[in-house]
Amino acid sequence: MTAKKNLIVIGNGMVGHKFLELMIRSGATQYWNLITFCEEPRVAYDRVNLSGYFSGKTAADLSLVEPGLYHW
Numbered sequence: 532m533t534a535k536k537n538l539i540v541i542g543n544g545m546v547g548h549k550f551l552e553l554m555i556r557s558g559a560t561q562y563w564n565l566i567t568f569c570e571e572p573r574v575a576y577d578r579v580n581l582s583g584y585f586s587g588k589t590a591a592d593l594s595l596v597e598p599g600l601y602h603w
C-alpha cells in the first residue's frame with residue numbers, strides 16, 4: 532500500500548470547505564491526508580448569512596462544518 536499524500540487547502544472559507552466536504556464524502560481520505568488552515572480562528576461559516584449574527588444567530592448556527600466532519 533502506498534503512503535497517503537498530503538493535500539493542503541489554504542483557507543477554510545465556503546469554497547475550500549465545499550471542496551473538502553466533497554473529498555471526504557467521496558472517500559478520498561483513503562488516499563489523501565486532507566489538511567486545511569485559515570486566517571480566522573474558526574472553521575468555515577456561512578458568510579452569505581453573516582448579517583444574521585446581528586439578529587441572534589450564533590457562530591455555531593453559522594458554521595458549515597458538521598460536528599465530527601473534521602478532526603482538529
Ligand SMILES: Cc1cc2nc3c(=O)[nH]c(=O)nc-3n(C[C@H](O)[C@H](O)[C@H](O)COP(=O)(O)OP(=O)(O)OC[C@H]3O[C@@H](n4cnc5c(N)ncnc54)[C@H](O)[C@@H]3O)c2cc1C
Binds near residue numbers: 542580
Ligand atoms: C455579509 C456578506 C453577504 C454575502 N452575501 C452573498 C450572497 O447573497 N450571495 C453570494 O453569492 N455571495 C455572497 N457573499 C459573498 C460570499 O460569502 C463569498 O463569495 C464566498 O464566501 C467566497 O468564498 P471563498 O471560499 O472563496 O472565500 P471566503 O469565504 O472569503 O474564505 C477565504 C478563506 O481564506 C482564509 N484566508 C484569507 N487569507 C488568508 C491567509 N493569508 N492565510 C490563510 N488563510 C487565509 C480566510 O480565513 C477564509 O477561511 C456575501 C459575503 C458577505 C461578507
